Amino acid sequence: MKPKKVSRREFLAASATAAAAAGAGAIGTTPAFSRDVHGGDKDPWLPHQADAPHPLQAPDYKFFTPEEAAFIEAATERLIPDDAVGPGAKACGVALFIDHQLAGAYGRAQGWYMQGPWSKGEETQGYQSRLTPSALYRAAIKAIEDHVASSHSATPFAGLAPDEQDAIISDLEKGKLDLGGVDAKTFFKMLWLNTKEGMFSDPIYGGNKDMAGWKMLGFPGARYNYLDWVDRHGQRYDQPPVGIRGRPEWNGEG
Amino acid sequence: MVHKLPSVDVVLVGFGWTGAIMAQELTEEGLEVLALERGSWRDTGTDFAPSFIQDELRYRYHGHLFEETAQETLTFRNTPDQTALPMRRLGSFLPGTGVGGSILHWNGQAWRFLPYDFQIRSQTVARYGNAAVSQDMMLQDWGITYDELEPYYMRWEELCGIAGQAGNVNGQKQPGGNPFEGPRSKPYPTPPMKQTYGPTLFGQAAASLGLHPFPCPSGNMSQAYTNPLGVTLAPCTYCGFCEKFGCGNYSKASAQTTILPVLMRKKNFTVRTESEVTRVNVDAFGKHATGVTYVDAQGNEFEQPADLVIVCAYATHNVHLLMSSGIGKIYDPSTGQGTLGKNYCYQLTPSVDLFFDDKLLNPFVGAGALGVIVDDWNGDNFDHTSLGFIHGGYIAGYMTTGRPIETELLPEGTPKWGAKWKKAFVENYLKSMSVSLMGAVMPDKSNHLDLDPTYRDVYGRPLMRMTYDFKQNELKMQDFAMGKMVEIAHAMKPREIKKSARGPRYDIEPYQSTHNTGGAIMGASPADSVINRYLQHWDVPNLFVVGASAFPHNSGYNPTGTVSALALWAADAIRRQYLKHPGPLVHA
Numbered sequence: 143m144k145p146k147k148v149s150r151r152e153f154l155a156a157s158a159t160a161a162a163a164a165g166a167g168a169i170g171t172t173p174a175f176s177r178d179v180h181g182g183d184k185d186p187w188l189p190h191q192a193d194a195p196h197p198l199q200a201p202d203y204k205f206f207t208p209e210e211a212a213f214i215e216a217a218t219e220r221l222i223p224d225d226a227v228g229p230g231a232k233a234c235g236v237a238l239f240i241d242h243q244l245a246g247a248y249g250r251a252q253g254w255y256m257q258g259p260w261s262k263g264e265e266t267q268g269y270q271s272r273l274t275p276s277a278l279y280r281a282a283i284k285a286i287e288d289h290v291a292s293s294h295s296a297t298p299f300a301g302l303a304p305d306e307q308d309a310i311i312s313d314l315e316k317g318k319l320d321l322g323g324v325d326a327k328t329f330f331k332m333l334w335l336n337t338k339e340g341m342f343s344d345p346i347y348g349g350n351k352d353m354a355g356w357k358m359l360g361f362p363g364a365r366y367n368y369l370d371w372v373d374r375h376g377q378r379y380d381q382p383p384v385g386i387r388g389r390p391e392w393n394g395e396g
Numbered sequence: 397m398v399h400k401l402p403s404v405d406v407v408l409v410g411f412g413w414t415g416a417i418m419a420q421e422l423t424e425e426g427l428e429v430l431a432l433e434r435g436s437w438r439d440t441g442t443d444f445a446p447s448f449i450q451d452e453l454r455y456r457y458h459g460h461l462f463e464e465t466a467q468e469t470l471t472f473r474n475t476p477d478q479t480a481l482p483m484r485r486l487g488s489f490l491p492g493t494g495v496g497g498s499i500l501h502w503n504g505q506a507w508r509f510l511p512y513d514f515q516i517r518s519q520t521v522a523r524y525g526n527a528a529v530s531q532d533m534m535l536q537d538w539g540i541t542y543d544e545l546e547p548y549y550m551r552w553e554e555l556c557g558i559a560g561q562a563g564n565v566n567g568q569k570q571p572g573g574n575p576f577e578g579p580r581s582k583p584y585p586t587p588p589m590k591q592t593y594g595p596t597l598f599g600q601a602a603a604s605l606g607l608h609p610f611p612c613p614s615g616n617m618s619q620a621y622t623n624p625l626g627v628t629l630a631p632c633t634y635c636g637f638c639e640k641f642g643c644g645n646y647s648k649a650s651a652q653t654t655i656l657p658v659l660m661r662k663k664n665f666t667v668r669t670e671s672e673v674t675r676v677n678v679d680a681f682g683k684h685a686t687g688v689t690y691v692d693a694q695g696n697e698f699e700q701p702a703d704l705v706i707v708c709a710y711a712t713h714n715v716h717l718l719m720s721s722g723i724g725k726i727y728d729p730s731t732g733q734g735t736l737g738k739n740y741c742y743q744l745t746p747s748v749d750l751f752f753d754d755k756l757l758n759p760f761v762g763a764g765a766l767g768v769i770v771d772d773w774n775g776d777n778f779d780h781t782s783l784g785f786i787h788g789g790y791i792a793g794y795m796t797t798g799r800p801i802e803t804e805l806l807p808e809g810t811p812k813w814g815a816k817w818k819k820a821f822v823e824n825y826l827k828s829m830s831v832s833l834m835g836a837v838m839p840d841k842s843n844h845l846d847l848d849p850t851y852r853d854v855y856g857r858p859l860m861r862m863t864y865d866f867k868q869n870e871l872k873m874q875d876f877a878m879g880k881m882v883e884i885a886h887a888m889k890p891r892e893i894k895k896s897a898r899g900p901r902y903d904i905e906p907y908q909s910t911h912n913t914g915g916a917i918m919g920a921s922p923a924d925s926v927i928n929r930y931l932q933h934w935d936v937p938n939l940f941v942v943g944a945s946a947f948p949h950n951s952g953y954n955p956t957g958t959v960s961a962l963a964l965w966a967a968d969a970i971r972r973q974y975l976k977h978p979g980p981l982v983h984a
């Protein structure tokens with residue numbers, strides 16, 4: 143086998159340079175939605191193309207109805223309550239965080255394989271709900287409120303005493319509550335993970351307010367360089383946390 | 397309508413880690429190489445800059461660098477009597493997409509396999525007799541030896557600047573290294589990483605028990621390093637956002653930090669991104685690959701002819717692509733017929749968590765391959781007589797991260813949520829760590845890959861179906877290793893420990909490792925393997941299949957060292973032998 147004499151690269155050169163800049167290229171005479179990066183060309187990036195994250199814009203609810211928001215605020219506060227150890231889910235903005243997640247790509251199950259047929263499957267087979275996270279929350283909250291209404295006077299979940307709320311959450315966790323089309327365990331798992339995400343993810347997403355979740359643990363956040371600390375075995379790290387945006391006082395906010 | 401494009405010398409399916417290796421090697425021969433990559437272009441400054449990469453939600457939990465199941469997934473079941481269901485979200489393993497592939501967000505734990513691994517069947521039988529290999533265990537030799545592969549292991553370590561302490565250089569034992577490793581021709585190119593407190597305690601405890609601790613060989617740089625291609629990597633800063641994240645410091649060996657700066661200057665190389673290969677095309681006799689068919693981001697279909705086709709799309713994808721292309725016979729466990737899809741293996745990763753009262757371990761000071769290891773219970777490094785299992789794994793005291801959503805070590809009996817959970821988490825966060833096993837998995841008759849009868853992908857092709865469970869060999873090995881891990885853990889003198897075993901059933905949801913192996917395995921005969929010792933397809937000599945899909949079993953180490961050495965070895969065979977005489981490199 144010998145290398146080709148006529149280079150394909152030369153054949154295509156003209157159309158492809160324009161293509162890289164435009165994002166959609168041309169291969170031969172065929173319009174193509176792919177991109178050629180040829181050896182020897184410049185890096186295929188234009189300025190300002192860094193894949194930066196999308197922070198939460200405005201601190202108000204976009205997905206939950208007021209009733210749903212009340213449910214989530216109450217439930218997450220039972221999962222991570224405010225106490226002497228540190229702030230709880232409410233103080234950290236967990237419900238707002240979850241709301242914005244559900245309003246976005248995560249809520250739509252973007253990028254997930256969502257084709258049928260649908261079946262519950264074994265415990266070892268992972269997420270099998272037909273519902274997207276946003277649909278799952280909506281359906282589960284409604285089913286839980288219906289359950290509360292039929293078994294606990296007329297108050298919504300948020301109005302119940304903490305130990306009554308705990309009992310309901312515990313039933314969800316164990317899969318004891320029948321939520322109609324929604325698997326209680328699946329909902330619990332999702333709510334619990336999203337709650338922890340809201341407590342401990344970078345504050346740009348609306349949770350972990352004032353980095354309170356990180357401070358409580360002693361996690362320094364997005365610092366990225368601990369070379370000075372590799373040898374300091376057993377010493378307490380003495381620097382405050384920083385987020386992706388730095389610290390509030392660096393941005394004139396604190 | 398399919399658009400037919402002008403032919404190239406070599407087409408690569410996938411431009412991840414082994415794609416970069418193959419492109420670098422084959423362009424050196426002056427060949428026109430085109431890589432087709434389904435994802436997008438990725439680079440340090442734009443895609444994993446330290447101004448935003450340390451984002452646990454976006455990268456770990458939303459999988460921003462991982463493949464999406466909507467594009468490629470598989471169905472899964474534990475045993476053939478169950479109905480497989482699609483993996484709708486990634487969990488147990490997290491392959492990448494885009495230029496650089498999975499190695500972009502790997503840990504950097506950079507291992508060689510043992511000499512034993514390559515001749516596992518013959519050596520096991522020689523030492524323990526035929527009875528040591530059960531009927532269902534499809535154990536086979538690899539058709540290559542450690543000594544043949546050694547120069548290529550060395551090349552990969554030098555390419556990547558692996559930091560480590562040698563234990564055996566040309567048969568001479570070296571203090572502080574792994575005394576069980578196969579003989580190396582040279583020491584590691586860079587000195588080992590400095591250890592933080594947790595791994596140091598692990599090493600001291602292991603030594604006190606008479607074991608042989610040594611630092612994990614690491615693809616996180618212990619110092620600045622310039623590789624043989626002239627590309628320089630920077631020292632690792634122990635940022636703690638390593639596994640599942642790209643490195644913003646140019647400190648983690650990857651395609652971007654070792655090969656691309658050189659490869660991307662070569663005029664005989666092109667990578668075409670947003671191009672997903674849907675099949676490898678063969679001629680009417682099924683003996684010659686004519687090229688590949690791929691689909692761009694808009695769904696336009698193209699036929700790309702090539703003289704040589706190299707599939708390097710990651711282990712599971714390699715197998716799926718061969719199946720979708722109708723190349724080779726799919727294995728059927730009920731008859732034992734067929735070779736494609738057999739010997740699918742994984743890894744077994746139990747751990748013991750340790751909780752200290754008095755020791756601040758600062759888990760956030762971490763790196764993907766930071767840790768101390770003992771290899772005393774791996775491979776055939778110890779006598780297995782009457783243990784009821786073969787092989788083993790390395791035991792590690794790693795300290796890779798303290799990212800707070802993922803790093804949740806809690807003492808036995810802690811409730812899962814609520815005030816008590818919170819108290820336990822906060823009290824133990826800075827003072828806990830894990831000791832873990834990288835357990836080997838032996839091939840089993842019923843663990844295999846084939847095509848799903850029900851579920852389809854966006855192109856209407858059947859998804860691949862994975863049938864996999866932990867078997868007796870692994871579960872017995874886990875019990876044995878758990879005993880050893882507990883001993884080491886106690887010697888570290890924590891307040892308390894907690895055992896976290898895997899299984900008994902394999903669960904596809906929690907992350908375990910992206911160490912899927914087998915399915916298109918190498919071997920000495922087409923009767924029991926898909927590719928020959930040069931990773932060349934037995935039926936289609938101008939088709940090579942590169943990746944961990946080639947492993948006939950999975951050893952007690954991370955795979956990429958062996959994946960890389962095999963890729964370099966195959967590239968060498970193409971350069972030195974195949975190009976001169978295109979055709980089978982081994983005659984069946």
Ligand SMILES: Cc1cc2nc3c(=O)[nH]c(=O)nc-3n(C[C@H](O)[C@H](O)[C@H](O)COP(=O)(O)OP(=O)(O)OC[C@H]3O[C@@H](n4cnc5c(N)ncnc54)[C@H](O)[C@@H]3O)c2cc1C
Nearest residue numbers: 410412413414434493497498499503504505673910954956
């Ligand atoms: C979180 C994590 C941690 C890891 N840690 C370690 C470790 O510490 N040590 C270790 O040894 N290994 C580790 N690994 C494994 C390591 O990343 C892989 O072994 C290595 O990347 C395999 O290289 P590859 O070329 O086979 O696949 P990849 O690097 O994944 O490249 C495959 C490429 O093919 C592309 N592709 C797939 N299908 C198609 C198609 N149909 N058409 C076009 N393109 C396609 C993909 O998008 C991808 O870019 C880790 C992996 C992960 C995910």
Ligand code: SF4
Nearest residue numbers: 632633635638643763
């Ligand atoms: S731990 Fe080191 S190698 Fe890993 S991402 Fe951070 S700086 Fe890079």
